[in-house]
Amino acid sequence: MKNTTLAFDVYGTLIDTNGVVDLLEKFIGNKAKAFSTTWRNKQLEYSFRRGHMQNYVSFAICTSQALDYTCLFHKVELNLEQKNELMNIYAVLPAFDDVKEALKKLKEKGFRLFAFSNGKAEAVEKLLIHAGVRELFLDVVSVDDIKTFKPSPGAYAHFLRTAQTNGNEAWLISSNPFDVIGSISAGMKSAWIQRSSESIFDPWEIQPTITVSSLLELCEDLD
Numbered sequence: 001m002k003n004t005t006l007a008f009d010v011y012g013t014l015i016d017t018n019g020v021v022d023l024l025e026k027f028i029g030n031k032a033k034a035f036s037t038t039w040r041n042k043q044l045e046y047s048f049r050r051g052h053m054q055n056y057v058s059f060a061i062c063t064s065q066a067l068d069y070t071c072l073f074h075k076v077e078l079n080l081e082q083k084n085e086l087m088n089i090y091a092v093l094p095a096f097d098d099v100k101e102a103l104k105k106l107k108e109k110g111f112r113l114f115a116f117s118n119g120k121a122e123a124v125e126k127l128l129i130h131a132g133v134r135e136l137f138l139d140v141v142s143v144d145d146i147k148t149f150k151p152s153p154g155a156y157a158h159f160l161r162t163a164q165t166n167g168n169e170a171w172l173i174s175s176n177p178f179d180v181i182g183s184i185s186a187g188m189k190s191a192w193i194q195r196s197s198e199s200i201f202d203p204w205e206i207q208p209t210i211t212v213s214s215l216l217e218l219c220e221d222l223d
Contacts, residue, residue, distance in 0.1 A: 004222075005165040006106060007116040007141070007183075009150075009174035010124055011093075012040075013193055014115070015131065019093040020086060027086075028076050035074050042066035042073075044178070047118055051149040058144060059119045063090065091123065095131035096195070102215030103136045106222070115140045116159050116172070118149050139163070151182025160188075171209070173218065175199075181206045191218055 011017055017040050024032035043059075043066040050056055064087060071078055078086070107113055113136055117124045121142040128134040141162045143155045150156070160166060167187030174180050175193040177200075183190045184206050192201060192208035193215065201208065212218045 003112075003165075003169050004110075005112040005114065005163050005170040007114050007159055007163070007170060007172045007188075008103075008137075009172070009176060009179050010115050010117040010119060010127065013173060013175040014095055014099050014133070015093045015127055016096050017093060020089055023086060023089055027078060027082055028074075031074060031076065035070055035076065038073055039063075039066055039070040042069050044176075047149040048151075048178075051152050054148075056147040056149075059117075059149070060087070060090075060123065063087065091126050092130050093127060095133065096215070098215045099131065100133050100136075102219055103133055105216075105219045107136050109219075109223075111222070112163070112165070113137050114159070114163050117141070118143055120144045151178050151185070153182075153186045156183050156186035156188060171222075173215075177201045180208050184209070191221070193218065 008014055018036055021032050021036050024035055028035060043063050046062040046066055047059060050062065067083060067086060103113060115124055115128060115137050119142065121140050121144065124140050124142060125134065128137065141159050143149055143158065146154055146158045148154055160170060170188050172179060172183030172188050172190040173193065175195055177192065180190040180192045181202060181204060189209040192211045194211055194213055210221050212221055
């Protein structure tokens, strides 16, 4: 296992992006969950569109513009201070409960662990430090280095170069189906973390190498 590299998606896989809901509830009450879902979906859509157009801005800007859209969509008025507070919470979003234990077990087994994200490296570093897991990773790899976003093939090629590995020895670990499909298309193996039974994988000809319900189950399956 010492040559097996695991690339962990961060937002939605290690870090719970629904962590904004508590703050949103203070601002907009029972609209918070629907608002959070729209914001997350639009955040990803903007990154896809930017990548395809080759009109790059950082993931943080995609997130901010998605927030503005979501306010318009849900007819919610947030002032600048509230928007800044919501953006700032992205630096301290909580990790899922299984993250630290699973990462420790995988590291002990000899896997090479990397964080691999659409977010800027410094933002991801802060998140992982706040979650208490940064020391478990060999490095943080950001697509910001090449000014595109996952699932561009170039993003996964960038990861393989940076981690000094190849597709036969590397796995992408993600809760996001688009990321799983993108990594397999780029020649990697991939594990889909299906944290909810209601989560649906795209019915394409490309399917996950393995599907698990948690990172702890991943530890068992990779054995």
